[in-house]
Amino acid sequence: MVFTLTLRPPREPLAGHLRMGEPEGQPDRIVATSTCLSRGGRPWLPVMGEMHFTRYPRAGWREQLLSMRAGGIDTVATYLFWHHHEERRGEFRFDGDRDVRAFVELAAACGLDAVVRIGPWSHGEARYGGFPEWVQHSGTRTRTDDPAYLDLVRPYYARIGAELDGLYHARGGPIVAVQIENELYDQPEHLRTLKRMAQEAGITPPLWTATAWGGAELPADEFLPLYAGYAEAPWDDAHPGWARHNRRHFFFTPLRDDHTVGADLRPLPSAGKGPELDRYPYATCELGGGIQVTYHRRPLVPPDDVAALALTKIGSGSTWQGYYMYQGGSHVTDAATTMQESIDTGYPNDLPVISYDFQAPLGEYGQVRPSYELLRLQHHLLAAAGERLAPMGLVEPAEAPRDLDDRETLRWAVRTDGTSGMLFVNTHQPAGETLAAHDAVRFRLDGPDGPLELPVDPVDIPSGAYFAWPFRWPLPGAATLESATAQLVTVLDDDLVVLTRTAGIPVELVLTGVDPASVEGPGVLVDDLGAGRTRIRVPRPGPDALIRLDALRLLVLDEHTARHTTIGELWGARRLLVGDGVHLVPDGQSLHVESGPAGGTLLVHPAPTGTLAPRATARLGLRATGESGIFARFEVDAPTDVPEVRLVELAAAKGPAPQRVGGPLKRAAAPTADDYALAAAHRVEFDPEALNGAHRLLLRLDWVGDAARAELDGVLIADQYWNGSPWEIDLTRHRKALADGAELVLRLLPFDPSAKIHVPDHLRPDEVTLRIDETRLVPVHRATVGIGAS
Template identity: 50%
Template sequence: MNSRHLSRGGAPWFPIMGEYHFSRYPAAEWREELLKMRAGGVGVVAAYVFWNIHEEVRGRYLWSGDHDLRRFLQLCSEVGLDVVVRIGPWGHGESRYGGFPDWLMAADCEPRTDDPRYLALVRPWFEQIGAQLRGLTRAGGGPIVAVQVENELYDQPGHLLTIKRLARECGIDAPLWTATGWGHAQLPPGEVLPVFGGYSEAAWDTAHDGWPAQSRAHYFFGPGRDDDSIGADLRETGTAPGEATGRPASASGGEEHLADYPFATCELGGGMYTSYHRRAIVAARDLAALAMVKLGSGSSWQGYYLYHGASQKIGELSTLQESHATGYPNDCPVVNYDFQAPLGEYGQFRDSYRHLRLQHLWLATDGAALATMSLVMPDDAPSDTADRASLRWAVRSDGESGFLFVNNHQPVETLPAHDDVRFAITIGGRELLVPSRPVSIPSGGYFAWPLNRPLGGTLLRWASAQVVCVLDGPEPVLVLTQTAGLPVELALDAATVTSVDGPATAARLGDDVVLSALVPGLDCLLRVAAPDGTTTRVLILDEETALAAVRAHVAGQDRLVVCDSPVVPDGDHLVVYGDAPLRVFPPLPVPLGTGRTRPPAPAEVTHLAKAGPPRAPVIDEATGRASAPVDADFDNAAVHHLTVPEEAFDGDEELLLRLDWTGDVGRAYVDGRLVADQFWYGPVWEIGLRRFRDEVVQHGLELRLLPLGPDAPVYLSPEVRRNVGPGGLVELRSATLVPVTRTVLTAAQA
C-alpha cells in the first residue's frame, strides 16, 4: 500500500466491495446470493459479525446454521470472493445497541473504552471469532484480506489500537486493518487504513422536507473524503444531521493527515434504509452517479453499504433492531433491512445492480491503472454545494493517460443541461480537445471517457464513450458504450494506425484520425490495425445494451452475454432469472437456449377487519422524532388473510408476494410469528416466501396495515407525499404471487 493505491502480488489493486450480512440471511441461500454479487462485479464481501446475534445469552455462542461464520467464509472462498470481516465489537448496522448484547449493556463497565472490565468481556468474544477464522486468514490461504475494528469511533485512537492488538492475540489477523474515518476520526497513525462513506440520502436525518444538505457534496468532484454527517446522530460533537458544511468535497478541510493513505471507501450508499420518521426513495442513477463521482475524485477502493439487503433477526430475548426504546435516535423496522440495495432483502435484482455493474466491468479492466492516477481539478470547479449552474467535471491522470469524468446528476434538485460543451485537457505533453465538436450534456448525464488509452499497438487519444471491458482472445475486443445519449467518436493517433475497418466515417484532424457516424449496438464493430501488425477490435454498445451485459467465460471463450433478465455465471453454467432472450458476443457456434417464467397469480385475500382512525403521532422526547407503532397499536390495523397454494411454489425457487398498498406501517405474520414488516414509503412491498414455504402453505399469511395520518411527522418523497389525502389512508390494492424462475444453461465447448 502507498498513498495512492493498494497493491496485490506486486501490482496495483482496485477492490470492489459489497456489504452482505450473512447472519441476517438464510444459510441455504448464501451461495446463490454470493454468485449474484460476483456477477455484479463485486470481488470483496464485507460482513459484520454482530455480537448480539452470536451471543445473545452470555456464554452461549451460536455458530451454526444462519450463524455459521466459518461456513460463510468458506463459501466466499469457493466462489472466488475475498472478505473484509467487521469484528466490532460495536458495529452499528442499525442493530440493537449497535450489536452489543443486552447483558453487556447491563455489565459494570465502560463499553468502547480501555476499561479492563470491558476488555475482559471482549476477549472471550474475540477468541470465539478467532476460532471461526482459524485457517481462513490470508496467511492460511483463506479469503480474509482485511479486518475492520470498531465502527464510527472518532475520538479514541488508543482504544482502536488496543482492540487491534487484542484481536491479533485472539487469532484474528489480515494483511489490512481498517477503521472508519468519517466524523474527523482520530485514528492511530500507521495502524489502520481510514475508510470513508457517502450516501445520497440519510434516514438518520430529521424529518425536514427536502434533501439532506450534506448529501449534495457527494455529487461534486474533489479530494475531500470525510462526510461528517454519517453517525452524527450518535456523536456528542460534529456536524448535526442535515447541517451543511457549505462546501463540496473539493474544499473539505482538515484532511491533511489523510495524504499518507489511499482514498478507500466502505460505505458508499448502496441505497438507504427507512427509519420511521424519514422514508426516502433512492433511485438507481442517484447511486451510480455518486459512485462515479467518487471514482473521479480519487477513490481506489469502492465499498458499498449495503450491496445486499437482509432481514433483522428476532432474538430469543428481544427484537434486535435499533430503536428509540434502546435510547437510539432512529426507530427502524423490526425485520426489514432491505436498504433499497442493488440486491434486495430476498435477493431481488434492482435497477441499481445493472448501473453499478457497468462501472464494475470497467474497473475490472482499467481499475489497476485508474488506481495509480491522481485527481486534476479544473480551475473553474464549483466551490459551493449550492451551485447548480456549473458543469461538474474532473480528470484522473498519471501524466500520460487518464480519464475524463463528468457528472450532471444529483437527486431531488434537477441540474440543467449544458450546451456547446467541449473539454480542453493537457495530458501526455499535448492538449486534447474532446470531443471534436461541441455537444450538449443533458441533465442527468454522468460518465467517464478514456484519454490516451493504449489499444493494442494503437493509441486511442480519446473516445466520447465509456469503457465497458476488454474481452480476451487472440484478437482482443475493447468494448465501449455510448453515454448520456451523446454522439460517439473515437480519436486515434494517426501514427499508430494503418487501417480501420467497420461502420465509421474517418477524418484526419491534425495528428489524429477521428472516427464518427457510429451507430452503437452489438453490430457496431471496428477492426483497428497498427503498424506493428497487431489488430484490435472495438465494439461500441448503446446504453441499454451495455446495462444488460454480463461478462462470462462461455464455450471456452471470454464473451459478453446480453440479456434483459438477470444472468449469473456459475462455472460453466449461466443461471438466468427470467425468460428474456440472450444475445452473445462473440456469437456462439450453437444457440444457448433461453430462460423461462411462470405467470404471476393473484393471492386469495380475505378481509378480516377494517382499520381504525390513524394513530396520533408519538414523539420521542430525547430526539424530537416520531416513534414507530408498538405491538398494541396493531390491534387497530386493517387485517387481511392471504392464502398461498402449494402449487405456487416450484422446487427451491423464490416466490415473491408483491403487495401494492398504502398506509403507515405494515406487518406480515405466519402462524402468529412476525416474518416481515415495512414502513410504507411508496414502492410495492415484496416478501420472499421461500424461507417460510411449509408454514405459509399450511397457515397462510396475515397482514396488518396501519393507516397514515395526514399530519404524520414523517418525511416521504414528494411524489409519494402528495398521495396522502386529508383523511389519511390505508389500502391494499393488490396482492400478487410472482415466481422467480431460475434456468441453468450450459453451452457446449466450441
C-alpha cells in the same frame, strides 16, 4: 463552450510507513501506500459489497455471493454482530446462519475476497450496536480501555480468531482486511488496544481498517481510514425535502469526510480533525447501495442517485469502492429479543423489526434492482481499468463548483498520471433538483505532451448524465485511444475493446497507431485528422457495431445493451453476456438464468461450441435464434401463467396509530404491537401449488399507508414502513407452512399527514390515507444452463 484543465502527475507515494501489509516475498503480496493499494506488485482497486451473513438464510448464501460477483463485486464485507454470536455470556453460536467460517470459505469458493468487520461494537442498525444485553448493562465503560470491558471482549475475539483460523490471505485464504470497531471517533488508543487484542487472538489480515467519518481520531498509521457517502440520510430529522448536506456527494472533490453519517450518535457535529490524508489512499466502505428507512424519515432512493454518487467517488480519487449495503437482508428473529435499533433501547431512530432491505442492488429476498445494473457497468470499467486508474490522482478544473447550491456550473474532473487518464462528468443530483444541461461542450486538457482537445466536434451534455471518458488510453497492440465520447466496458479476447455510448451523446473515437484505411464497420464514418490521428464516428451503437482496424476490434454498445452486460468465466472462456429481461450469473461450467413470466433474450460472445440447454427440471426454455453481430442469440422462454392472489378483508382500519415521540432526539416512534389492533387486516389467499414451480414467489403490494406487518399464523415474518416503494415478501421462504395451510395476514396502518414523519414530498398524502392499489404474485424462475445438458 471550452472547459480547460492543466494535467499534473499524482503526488509521489509514501511506502512502508503503515503498520500493516505483507512481507516481501509473499506470493500475491498485499500492501498499502499513501496513494493506493497494491497486490502482487501491481496497483489494485477492490470493489467491495456488504452482505451480512447472519441476516440472510444460509441456503441462499452461494446464490447471492455469485450474483454479487456477476455484478462486478470482487470483495464481500460482512459484520459480526456480537449479540448474534454470544447472546448469553459464554454461550457462543457459530452454527447455521451464524457460521462465519462457512460464509468466508464459501466466498472464497465463489472467487471473492473477504473483509470481516469484527466490532465489538458494529452498529449496522442493530440493537445496542450489536452488544448483547449483558455487555450493554455490564456497568463497564464500553468502547473504552476500561479493563473490565476489555475482559468481556477478549473471549469473544478469541472465539472469532478460532473461527477464522487459516483464512487470511497470507495463508491462501480470502480475508484481505479486518475492521476494528465502527464509527468510534474519539478513542484512538482504544482502537490500538483492540487491534493488539485481535492480533493476540490470531487475527492476522494484511490490512487493518477503521471508519474515519465525522472527523474521527485514529491512531496514526495503524489503520486505513475508510469513508462513506449516502444519497440520503434517514438518521436526519423529519424535515421536508432532501437532506441538504448530502449534495456534496454529487460533486468531484478531494474532500473525503461526511460529518453527517452517524451524527445522530455523536454529541458534536465534528469530533476532530481526522486522519492526515496524504498518508493514506482514498478508500470507502459505505457508499450507499441504497438506504435504510427509519420510522420518522423514509427516503426513496432512485437507482440513478446510487450510481451517480458512486461515479463521483471514482472520479474524486477512490481507490477502494465499498458499498453498504449491496445485499439486503433481515434482522435476526431467533433470539430472546428483537434485534433492530430502536428508540426503546435508547437510540434516536426506530427501524423495522425484521426488514433490512436497504433498497440495495440485491434486495432482502435476492431481488435484482436497477441499481445493480447501473453499478455493474461501472464495475466493468474498474475491472478493465482499475490497475491503471488506482494510482492516478484527482485534478479539478479551476472553475470547479464550490457552493452546494450551485446547479449551473458543469461538474467535471480528471483522474490522471499527468498524461493519460479519464475525464469524469456528473450532471445528476437527487430529489428532482435538476442540474443545468450544457450545450456545445469541448474540453481542453493541457499537459507535458501538449494540449488535448476533445471531442473534435462539440457535444451537448444533458442534465442527469454521469460518465467517464478515457483519454490517451493505451489499447492492445500499438493503438492508443486519444479521446472518446464513450465509456470503457472491457477488453475481451486480447483484441476486442468494448465501449458504450453515454447519455445519448454521439460517439466519436480518436485513435493513434492505426491505419485509417484499415477501418471497417457498419455505418462508421472515418476521418484522417493528420499527425497520425484517426477519427471514427459511430452513428448506431449496439450489438452489431463492431469496428475492425488492423489487429484490433472495437465494439461500441448502446446504453441499454451495456447496462445489461455481464462478464465472467463461463464454459472455458471469458465471455460477454447480454441479458435483456433476464438475470445472468456465470458459474464456471454453468450459467444461472433468472426470469419473470415475460422471459427475455440472451446474447453470448464468444459463441458456445456446443448445444446450450437448461437442466431437465427447469421451467425456463432456451431457443437458439441466430446471431446478433458477434453474439450468438437465444430466446429465454418462461411460463406465462401467473398465479392469482386475492386479499380477504378481515377488519377495516380503525384509524392511524397514536403519535408518540421518544429517544434522545424526540423523534416519531414506531407503532407498538398493540397499535396494530387499529390496523386493517387482510388474509392472503392463493393456490399453494404456485409455490412448487417458482424459484421465488414474491407477494407484491402497491399501497399507501404508514406501517405494515405480515403474520403467518400470528407470527411476524415481514414488515415495512411505507415510503412509496412496493412491499415485497418472498413466500417461498415459508413454503412448508403455507402448503400446510398456515394463515397469512397483512396488517396495514393508515398514514397520518400530521405526524412528524418524512416521506418523499411528491408522495405525501394530504389526509389520513390507507389505500391498496394492487396486489399480485410475481414468480421468478431459475434455470442452470450447461453445454450438452439435457
